[in-house]
Amino acid sequence: MQHELTWNGHSNFTLKTGGQTILIDPFYDGNPNAALASKDVAQADHVLVTHDHGDHVGQAVAICQATGAKLLAIVETCSKLVDQGLPREQVVNGIGINIGGSIALGGVKATMVQAVHSSESGLPVGYILTLADGFTLYHAGDTAIFATMELYGKLFHIDMALLPVGGVFTMDARQAAVACKLLRCHQVLPMHWGTFPVLEKNTRAFGLALEDLGVETMMVRCQPGQTITLQKNPFNEDCGCD
Secondary structure, X not given: OOEEEEEXXXXXXXEEEOOEEEEEOOOOXXXXXXXXXXXXOOOOOEEEOOOXXXXXXXXXXXXXXXXXXXXEOEHHHHHHHHHOOXXXXXXXXXXXXXXXXXXXXXXXXXXXXXXXXXXXXXXOEEEEEEOOOOOXXXXXXXOOOOOOHHHHHHHOOOOEEEEEOOOOOOOOHHHHHHHHHHHOOOEEEEEOOOOOOOOOOOOHHHHHHHHHOOXXXXXXXXXXXXXXXXXOOOOOOOOOXX
């Protein structure tokens, strides 16, 4: 089974798998690195939001209204977005889910996990997505490094982690490198950099930190608008990151 992942800049990703399209943190309008505007998003089956800051909610409500996609977020953020015009019937589970919970999105199992950040509604979260063939993708959302990442590395065989490396509002390059070691992920795609002047301008420091700390996770170099194919690591039972 083939899975395609497109990075739309910042923390905005499009995942195509098993005939469905999943958007994560759909920040298009106002995102200087987005290759398209929200009005040009023609298809979406599910929209996942990690927390309610504007550069992560983005145009989630408008996209759901236009495409009929269902939205998944923590319970209180779902309620906030319903108040902003999201039809209640387009909320996954009617009310969303909470940290530690899992739910099926078609052939994808979505597990909501902890993030250490801030949010006006509910709590900030990340998602661990287990695809139909077992490929496991972790979107950390906006977060600092936290010790529970080690448990996620034991509970899940993470094929690819999408981790913020820009600093200032999230963990920086060195913290993200240590996070890779805790997660025992096979690959990492750095995100949340280069969007705004205050953030890290590139991934050079992150790559150097991985080398300096002896982390064996492979960094995937991706530019905004680029699409990559996700392939399950045949050795993911032991990624060698211990």
